Amino acid sequence: MLVGAQAVYVHTGDADVGGPEYTTDADLSITPGELADSPLLGDLLAGHGFTPREHPGGWLSPSGIYIDLMVPEALSGPGSRGARLGTHGNRAARRAKGLEGAAVDRDRAIISALDSADSRETEIWVAGPGALLVAKVHKISERVGAQDRVRDKDALDVLRLLRAVDTDQLAARLALLSDTEVSASVTHEAIAQLPGLFGSSSAEGVLMAVRAAGGSEPEETIAGSLRALVDDLLTRVAETH
């Protein structure tokens, strides 16, 4: 199923933060239990002209698009990088913490080409806003203090999700994730991280979002918006439990 920034845009459209955002990289999450033994992932991709990259799960399409296949850490088996996918091997996909919710909170969506002249479209699973929020918070907290500007956009994606998705709906998705065994612990961790990452103007997540927005909105507006929306969300989450 689709995860990452592409999935965020499915939910947010062009929510007005930093202007429209484009990324060609696609992140896809795999639930091992849903994977058939054949065809083999590697064979299927190679058959369509994809070439494996150096790191497990990394593939390059014939037209030069990177895709990353990932497996939620809780379902990846032992090891540190490649996910253990039985007959599919240890290199087809990599392990990633925080994606556990993508198998729980997910929606079917039709993905079509950006170019209106291109009529291709396909219906796939897209991670839901709750699962994406949890995944983004994990990604951000892993990088706190790393001065990694590449990750700044993850904080902006959090603002996009918080702005575009109704607070009650988001809280309901988080409740579902908390109540489901596979995603409960990453969800609790993510909820606990929210105030520290977005609760004040100088919090790391806020600073990252401000940098990524590149002046499209005043810093105080971004900080105030994140604070207010996180507050609302946590209040609703507390009420739901």
Added chain:
Amino acid sequence: MPNKSPTSTAQILNGAQQTVAGALPNQWTLTSTRQASSRSSGTDSSLTITSPSGEEATFAIKVMRSPSAQTLLVAVDRLNRTPAVAEGTALPLVAAAYLGPRPIEWLTERGVNYVDTTGNLRLSAQRPGLFVNVMGATRNPWPEGRPLRSLRGRGAGRAVRALVDFRAPFGVRDLGSRAGVSPATLSRTIDLLEEDALVTRNARGGVEELDWSGTIRRWSRDYELRRSNTASAYLEPRGLSAVTAKLKKADWPYAVTSSLAAQGFAPISPTRTAVLYVENTREIADRLGLRPVDEGGNVLLIEPYDPVVFERTSVREDLVTASPSQVAVDLLTGPGREPSEGEELLLWMKGNEAAWRT
């Protein structure tokens, strides 16, 4: 008392002199000297009163065209610092066409002599011993006669909007009834614009031609969006698109102005703050689910100087948008890039006059 309001310094001095002459005891005489350079000296004239025994008291006169607590403070201070008053060879005397009860009280409290052309007078001197205190009119006999000094006020704003939004030529009464403005206010506003050569009057006193962009610029010198209205800052944490989505469904009166409104006419830069005229800020903030903030607000709710901001609106991009004349003055007096957006809007207005002027 003259039938028409004395407006020039000479007319006021004349009238004031008549008031003094009428109040002096028998055998006292009065001579006046008109000062040549009134600006530098801080006085407009001096008046010398001679007692029957030949003793003289000289008064340094400052003529006030629109006496108010604020203008009096400045004038009296200057008067007290003129050499003759400071050295004690002259006594300060304020003269005006009419002094109301409040200016009179203000002057009396400070022991400043005054005179107006309606008969109000207070003169006090030690040598020769003189004290005259006479009451004249207690209400302004020429309430509409005071010339307008600025376009800051509500009536002036309403009048400017009418003058700009409707296409000349028009008669003052006719425009007044079309736009709901008192002819007296319109007339005084036209007088002020005439001083800056922004209007041409016809033989019957109506407006023949009006330089609308010059008039908007002239208005922007006295008006300022954030000071002439009551503005409060709010945050919509979901961003401006959430604000506009809610406005498109609003069933209460509002009008967008400034940068958001300019998007519907001459967009040049993205909107960072949505500025909205509303009737009641608190009520609308609640309806829109906005949060009050000290900084970082992205919505400014404005209770307007006058309901005219809700008149002659149009719907652009599904938003009720204030008239371009209002949006232009709001942008010209706004922060950041807004003044240049205002310039851009004036250009648009020039190229599309038929779209906004009737």
